[in-house]
Amino acid sequence: MRNLLTTAATAALVALAVPALAEIRIGASLSATGPAAFLGDPELRTLEMLVADLNAKGGIDGEKIKLVAYDDGGDPNKARTFATRLIEDDEVVAIIGGTTTGTTMSILAVAEEAKIPFISLAGAIDIIDPVKPFTFKTPHTDRMACQKIFEDMRKRGIGRIGMISGTDGFGASMQAQCKKVAPDYGIEIVADETYDPRDADMTAQLTKIKGTAGVQAVLNPGFGQGPAIVTRNYWQLAIDLPFYQSHGVASDGFIQLAGIEAVEGVRLPGTALLVADLLAADDPQKPLVDAYKAMFESKTGTPVSTFGGYAHDAFLIMTDAITRAGSAEPAAIRDAIEATAGLAGTTGVYTFSPEDHLGLDLSAFRMLEIRGGTWTLVE
Amino acid sequence: MRLTPKSATLLILVALIALAPVFFPSGFYYRVGALVFVNALAVTGIVILTGWAGQISLGHAGFAGIGAYACALAPVHWGIHPALSVLLGAAASAVLAWLVGRPILRLKGYYLAVASLGMGILISMVLNNERALTRGPDGIGVPELGLRAVLKDAGLGLSNGQFWYFLCGIALVVGAWAALNLRDSATGRALRALHGSEVAARTVGMDVARLKLQAFVISAVYASVSGSLLALQNRFITPDVAGFLHSVEMVTMAVLGGVGSVAGGIFGAAVLTLLPQVLTVLAEYEQLVLGAVMVLVMIFLREGIVPSMLRKGRRREE
Incomplete structure (x- = not known):
């Protein structure tokens, strides 16, 4: 018994003494359950899958990604609480999420105040119009659909x-x-x-x-x-x-x-x-779309949906920005996201600018x- | 000097609110604390209505919705200061509660449960569908209260989380104090008497319908203020706040903690607000564990956690 205690104490000391390996913490608040679950569930699975895949390949410049994901059930009040938790308690450098417009608007307020880059997966145009410095989004707006x-x-x-x-x-x-x-x-x-x-x-x-x-x-x-x-x-x-x-x-x-x-x-x-399958061979989106579709369908056994694709693109934009910034500082990530140009995702080819935080046009x-x-x- | 149960409850509450931040590892806990207080305030209203007057409301979230949307709409449309909008929402909720309750509460039995259920759903539908006014299900922004900036100028700089923690904490203490005073007043005694036996209360000459109506109106004001505080704190509100689930949540919190006591209601609100945050580690099993906790409490602590525990403690003393 005594030995066991000593060992445990030593192990605890060692764990405390050695600084944790550098890791980049990315937060997510998604509606994996509740009325918007058919959107949030593929989004969450996509993020988990992509993070595991990226870490298996060695992460970004040797730094692993840690995904901290919460299920807000589509409730904007919960989304706000989880956004606060992600920023204050989990100390993430960026947030992906907000499956619905309601949850997005809640997270947006917290992220903007804390100056944490935030990529939303919801549709409404209000999210990026007027442009808010730290908020971006990947899906087309409903206006574009019309x-x-x-x-x-x-x-x-x-x-x-x-x-x-x-x-x-x-x-x-x-x-x-x-x-x-x-x-x-x-x-x-x-x-x-x-x-x-x-x-x-x-x-x-x-x-x-x-x-x-x-x-x-x-x-x-x-x-x-x-x-x-x-x-x-x-x-x-x-x-x-x-x-x-x-x-x-x-x-x-x-x-x-x-x-x-x-x-x-x-x-x-x-x-x-x-x-x-119908995309032209020289379509800029083709390699990415094929790779994501194959990976998602083999890992989850369910067909891909547009919604999981939104999360895929958000993660792609985020990791691309962190790589280019060469830093995991929220402000640096934000600047790098805004400088994204010609990045092909599953939804379209993204080009952000200080005036445009959606980065897609009708051709997408x-x-x-x-x-x-x-x-x-x-x- | 021996403390009365009233002073003891209030003292413990004030001490908990004031001392808890010492143990907070990060700013996030202020947010959770503020949510506990907002929910506890609404639940205190349920304690008055259900615990003392014996009436059940399944539409109290509707009043929270009125309080919340008053803070979102009145400042924009009529230029009323958000702080005054809280009062406006409370007044509107009181009037509506009076209008709904007056014909219904003359009847004996559980008619209020059904009437309030319908009222809650109607409010929720109006908030969802009157898009020109409420901006519909996507929700609407709420103006800044502005008190934090005033405090900062006065030399008391608080973070957003801290500010709402203490403001909601103060609101809860005031709400609990008022409820406990009501309990010890003639009205409070009359309410509990009619809960015990409506026939007996009527026989000794009490205006039973009026008493029940008073309790309903008071509890509506509690729910409304709680909704206002939530809206002002979140700076954004959706019709979910008035949804049926939120109504059920309020009643559940009260019953779990102990619907007959103010301390019980507050405790129930704390448990049901904190548990989901603690249980996030269980991911999809969260709801399962939450349900199991509630079933176990109802089987083994039938009066709710706080009253049942107090009774056990007292029995041990004897």
Whole structure:
């Protein structure tokens, strides 16, 4: 017994005396459970996988990455607490996360005050407009999704559309942005319906849109199971108009949930990740997209989703910036992120500037159409 | 001199709030402390309503939502100072509680639970859907209270975390003091009498409906102030604050700690605020352990942690 105690005491002393190996601590607060889990879960798995992979390759300049990740369950109040914990207690040098706009806005306030670089994985334009010095984001804004969709509609000669939007944060924000940019594309919104994301049937709203005179196409901003139900109802009502979904459902789960027969011909703006096999061989995103897809699918046994890709890109931007900065000081990392130029990720090619903390343009979006249960590129 | 239970509770509370920071390893603990106090304040209101008046509300988060959004909206739309917005929110919550409670509390039984449930869901829906006013489910920013800057000019420089820790701590002490005073007043005795037997209370000439209504209005004010403090502290608020889950959380905290006592409610709030932070090491098993703790407490400490422990301690003394 005594020996054991002595050994333990010695071990403890040694552990205290030898300074811990230099490591770079990166924090994450993601919604791995709760209503946004289908976004947060692949994000968390992606980060864990990439950190393990990078450390196995020797880290950044020999310094290992330590990921401190918390699950905020989609609750902005918890996200704020975890952001405080990451900065004050875990002493991270940078934060990735904020799966939803609500959690992002909470983390943003803490990160900006502590001057810690923060890369958000949420969609709303408010996150980076106006530009805040320490906040960046990887997903396209919902405004860009609207623009991409309207561009495609113009090409098909569509001018009058009906909208059916979820009343959740994603749907509501995108609905507002689409209404704002529609006039720029000469699109008139002649029917504007909403549904609660928990509703089990949207036939009533769709029937109303169907009966509105002059509707040439229907757009459904929303995420989660809502759009799958809308798509199914759309098919049941046999509405014979082009149907557009948002990037919020850009995953194979959507096809399975709505059913192959119902999703036939649905168009949506998505990322290169969904059509990895269809990318041209000289596409700058091709090598990265292929590598991430292969790694994620072999490690987790589940298909990649756009959302995990957002986390992949955030981690890529972060590690790229730390490498270029040659330092793990928050201020140096921030400056290096802002100087990122031409960095290809799964979502697009990022070029940040002091005026632009998103770094993507419309070309990052690909217009996809579902044919026979799989994604195809619309040229 | 022997301390009354009231002074003892308040003394222990003040000592804990004042001394705890000595043991804080980092600034993060101020944040958790402030959250404990904000939740404890709302739970103190539940203790008055459920513990003493015997009424159950499943929509108290609605009042927290009113308090929170008052601080977000009144300064922007009407130019009211955030500190006064707290009072405005409390007044609005009190009026709404009175309007909802007045017809309902004339009835005997658990009608308030259902009515408040509906009211809470309605408030949450309004906050979610009236996007022009509340900016919808993505939430809205809340103006700075400005008191920290005033204190700094006066030579008392506190970090953001420290400032909210002490402000919420003071709010909780004041709230607990008021609740304990109420308990020992004629109204408090009447409330507990009607909880014991509504028929007996009515027989001795008490206006039972009015007493229950008073308790409901008072507890709504507690929830509202707690929501305001949360909003001002977070500087950002979403409709989640008024959600059904938050209502259930308040009742759970009160019942776990001991719904019949102010100290119990505060303790319950502390346990349920701290446990999730401690249990993050368990990752996905967090909810499982949290549930197990609650079930075990309800089986073995039926009156809640604090009253049951006190009773055991007293029995040992004898």
